[in-house]
Amino acid sequence: MNARPGSRLIHCLVGALLLTSPGLLLSAPVNAKAESLPSAGDSFTLTAHDGSRFESDRLKGKIVLLYFGFTSCPDVCPLELSNIGRALHALPDDQVTGLFVTIDPSRDTVERLASYVTFFHPDLIGLTGTEEEIREVANQYNISYRRIEQGTSYTMEHPANVYVLDPEGTIRAMAPFGSTSEHLVRLVRGIAADSAAMSGQD
Amino acid sequence: MPAHVTHADTGSGILALGYGPLEYELPEPGSYGLPPLGAARDAQVLDEENRRIRLHDLYDGRIVLLNFMFSRCSDINGCPLSSYVFNRLKSTMQDDPELEAGLRLVSLSLDPERDTPEVMKLYGNNFRFAGTRGDWDFVTTDSEETLKPILDAYGQDMQKLVDAKTGETLDISHLLKVFLIDPDRKIRNIYSVSFLHADLLLNDIRSLFLEADGKGAVPALARSGSVLSRPGDDKEGYESEDYVTDSLALTDRKGEGFDLLGLAESPPLGLPPIPEPPDNILSREKIELGRKLFYDRRLSINDTFSCAMCHIPEQGFSNNEMATAVGVEGRSVRRNAPTLYNVAYMEKLFHDGREENLEQQIWAPFLARNEMANPSVGYLLGKIRSFADYEGMFEEAFDGRPIGMETLGMAIASYERTLLSANSPFDRWFYGKDETALDDAARRGFSLFTGKAGCSSCHLVNRDHALFTDHRLHNAGLGFENSIGDAFKPSRVTLAPGVFLDVDPEVMASVGEKPPGDVGLYEITEDPADRWKFRTPTLRNVALTAPYMHNGQFSTLEEVVEFYNRGGVDHELLSPLIRPLGLDAGEQEDLVAFLHALTGDNVDALVLDAFAAPVGDPGQNSGRDP
Structure with missing residues (x-):
């Protein structure tokens, strides 16, 4: 197993998807108002890819694109993170934050996370922690994953949804695998508008 | 071989056909046939708002693509593939009006335990921002017990991998299948992982559009005209254990009142003013009373049979399920129950034209031994007179006149006269x-x-x-x-x-x-x-x-x-x-x-109004003397 995920593979897969994905052509005026969903649960603390402790309270006030994966993931994670990365490029920094939580903390060290996430976007935050810490956060977001032994190595199975949290930390939407970056951009803008409309009513 | 290919199986993670460009040329839409593969069965599911709905409510005359998925699915060539392909169709719907009007996407969860309506709503909420055009519904069930017969009916295999110690579901494995369902609720194609590609699906959908056009039918939506009107059951697969009835339970018949007097006073486009007998001018009270009587099962010999049981509102105020009518205790009637839509204009009533107005017409079914079987006029009038819930209603509707042979006819005729439908x-x-x-x-x-x-x-x-x-x-x-x-x-x-x-x-x-x-x-x-x-x-x-x-x-x-x-x-x-x-x-x-x-364009409004009427169940509020 390579120490780094093959970046050539990433490039070629991302390229293929860029060329073939049709994009979502109409901009969607947002009329419907989201009803309030229960918040995702307690806040959490993990370790960021720069080694600092990361309190989820830091995210308050921003829309969050949250994704669970692992750096040795051959296809799903790079594709999804490249979409998230491109969405982040298209949106103002003070509006949105991207989070990548590894579900493979034994391999995904802080150093490894740092080189991995910044490949997709300089501001994308990679998070790791102890097995227990990660399991707990995953449970909060209804994520299940498991280790699959593969000869002398292993891989991880995990869902590929992108969660969108509003500025209060409540899950607002779940984008299944394959959502384009254009769609993620509209999703963030729409949820920001919803939140602004709701707080405006208070 | 199951489509549930893990990373472990594929090593480098080979992506399915659906993620890339199609590498072969498709035949012209309409140049090939898609023979029906069976009925797309109905079942009760929960929508994103936790409301009980029927799958057949979703199969509303549009072409439907149905996939089974679950939010925790981690197989790249499973649920995410079908989401990816549906996503492409949804984006195509944004600038293809025919597709927008004629196609509906439905995702049904395989994991009722985790995928509550709330979780499904998170998907729905996501797609609110994927363009306003085109419907994609996310539905789930309330339990494995409810889900199981649906999976059986669609031949959708599923296996759960459960942790032996904790009992926790570790993974759900299923053979990826996407179902193409036509406006007549017949399955026309089933796609597996090797064939699930947006271009291929679009080709088949366009073939079905052409088929509908070729039949000379108007596009799917306009063709049905009414969402609520349909036979309760076509009995297809009735002999099978998995048979699920299409009939709408009384509790699911959520009604909504309609301004019937307003409708009768200005009939919809295509109809002339209604002829009103000078001695029975319409009023709200008469219509209300007539409507109550029309749906009242107590107006029969054995309290079981109302007018609406042969003139069924959601079946065209007729009966889609029987060639000839059947009255109380299964007694055969020799003719077909005629529709009551626009009956206000009919100068001859019954198939043999023997009656001339609605006020008099009602007495034949009331008294016919094989219809409602009341033994006499006096018997029926006396019976209604004894119902506490009718007290004062006739007097109020008819200037102080009590129930009698005339006023009973006038009340029911008043309701029937408002069932106008046009503007087609x-x-x-x-x-x-x-x-x-x-x-x-x-x-x-x-x-x-x-x-x-x-x-x-x-x-x-x-x-x-x-x-x-x-x-x-x-x-x-x-x-x-x-x-x-x-x-x-x-x-x-x-x-x-x-x-x-x-x-x-x-x-x-x-x-x-x-x-x-x-x-x-x-x-x-x-x-x-x-x-x-x-x-x-x-x-x-x-x-x-x-x-x-x-x-x-x-x-x-x-x-x-x-x-x-x-x-x-x-x-x-x-x-x-x-x-x-x-x-x-x-x-x-x-x-x-x-x-x-x-x-007509108001059929569903009239049906909903009918659903809002009381049914006169003898078990409740009879008020009848022993």
């Missing part, structure tokens, strides 16, 4: 001058209707309105055929659901009831020349009122058109208006397309 695609085109309202096939059908086929000689179309009837009776030969016809043909008897036996007519005669004769108008006039003459029915909403003819002999409009095209049944009393028409297959299809364009 045809009306909007012909009377409303909206060139976009009617498609080409239906326009050609109208030319035939008023020209070569000569239908409008009896089904009249006037310059400013159309009732599609001449209020007269004609002999098309069907009654003749049934009276004189094949007495030696064995009868097919259902012994058990799905099990039939052909019984010799002699054996049948020795044990069964003799089939009733029916000579139509002759029974009223006793003029031999009037034998087998029956009333010209209106054709408004005819797409909703199957089966057809006085005895419900034909199940589809296609059969009816074919019958008239061959000139009915020739015999010496055949109406001179009935003759072979020489329509080719395409012309017959065009005529059917025209008939489909006669469905």
Whole structure:
């Protein structure tokens, strides 16, 4: 197993998807108002890819694109993170934050996370922690994953949804695998508008 | 081999065909057939708002693509693949109006435990921002028990990997299948991982569109005209253990009142003002009272049978499920229950035209031994008089007049008179001058209707309105055929659901009831020349009122058109208006397309109003003296 995920593979897969994905052509005026969903649960603390402790309270006030994966993931994670990365490029920094939580903390060290996430976007935050810490956060977001032994190595199975949290930390939407970056951009803008409309009513 | 390919299986993680460009050329849409693969079964599911709905509510006349998925799915070539492909279709719907109107995407969860309606709503919420056009519904079930029969009905395998120690579900593995369902709720294709590609799906969907057009039908949405009108059951697969009824439970019939008086005072486009008898001018009180009586099962000998049980609101105020009506205790009636839509205009009532107004007409079904079977006028009036919930209602509706033979008739007639339905695609085109309202096939059908086929000689179309009837009776030969016809043909008897036996007519005669004769108008006039003459029915909403003819002999409009095209049944009393028409297959299809364009736009509002009416269940609020 390579120490780094093959970046050539990433490039070629991302390229293929860029060329073939049709994009979502109409901009969607947002009329419907989201009803309030229960918040995702307690806040959490993990370790960021720069080694600092990361309190989820830091995210308050921003829309969050949250994704669970692992750096040795051959296809799903790079594709999804490249979409998230491109969405982040298209949106103002003070509006949105991207989070990548590894579900493979034994391999995904802080150093490894740092080189991995910044490949997709300089501001994308990679998070790791102890097995227990990660399991707990995953449970909060209804994520299940498991280790699959593969000869002398292993891989991880995990869902590929992108969660969108509003500025209060409540899950607002779940984008299944394959959502384009254009769609993620509209999703963030729409949820920001919803939140602004709701707080405006208070 | 299951499509659940983990990373472990694929090593480098090979992406399925659906993620890339299609590497082969597809045939022209419509150049190939998609034979039906069976019925797309109904079942109860939960929508994103945790409301109980039926799958068939979602299969509303549009083409449906159904996938089974679950939010925790981690197989790249499983659920995420179908989401990816559906995503592409959703984006195509943004600038393809035909696809937007004619296609619906439905995702049903395999994991009711985790995928609550709330979780499904997170997906739904996501797609609010994927463009406003095109529907994609996310539904789930309340338990494994509810889900299991659905999976069986669709042949969707599923295995759960459970942690032996904790009992926690570790993974769900399923064979990826996506179902293409046509507007008639037939499965037309099933896609596995090797064939699930957006371009391929679009090709098949466009083929089904062409098929519908080729049939001369208007596009899927306009064709149905009504979401709520449908037979409760077509009994397909009735013999199977998995059979799930289509009938709507009473508790699911959520009603909503409608301004019936307003409707009657200004009838929709295509209808003239209603004729009102001077002594029974409509009022809100009369309509309300009549509506209550119409749905009241206590108005029969054994408290079981209301008017609405043969004139079923969601079945075109007729009965889609039975050729001929059945009254209390299963007693056979020899004719088909006619629709009550636009009955206000009918100058002759019953198939033999024997009654002249609604006020009097009601007494026949009330007293007929094989319908509601009340033994006498006095019996029924006395019974209603004893119901506490009717106290004062007649007096209020009729200027102090109590219940009596006249006021009872006047009340029910008042309700029936408000069941007006028009402003159909045809009306909007012909009377409303909206060139976009009617498609080409239906326009050609109208030319035939008023020209070569000569239908409008009896089904009249006037310059400013159309009732599609001449209020007269004609002999098309069907009654003749049934009276004189094949007495030696064995009868097919259902012994058990799905099990039939052909019984010799002699054996049948020795044990069964003799089939009733029916000579139509002759029974009223006793003029031999009037034998087998029956009333010209209106054709408004005819797409909703199957089966057809006085005895419900034909199940589809296609059969009816074919019958008239061959000139009915020739015999010496055949109406001179009935003759072979020489329509080719395409012309017959065009005529059917025209008939489909006669469905009014307010049908669902009238059905919902009916659902809002009390049913007069004897168990509740009877107030009857012992």
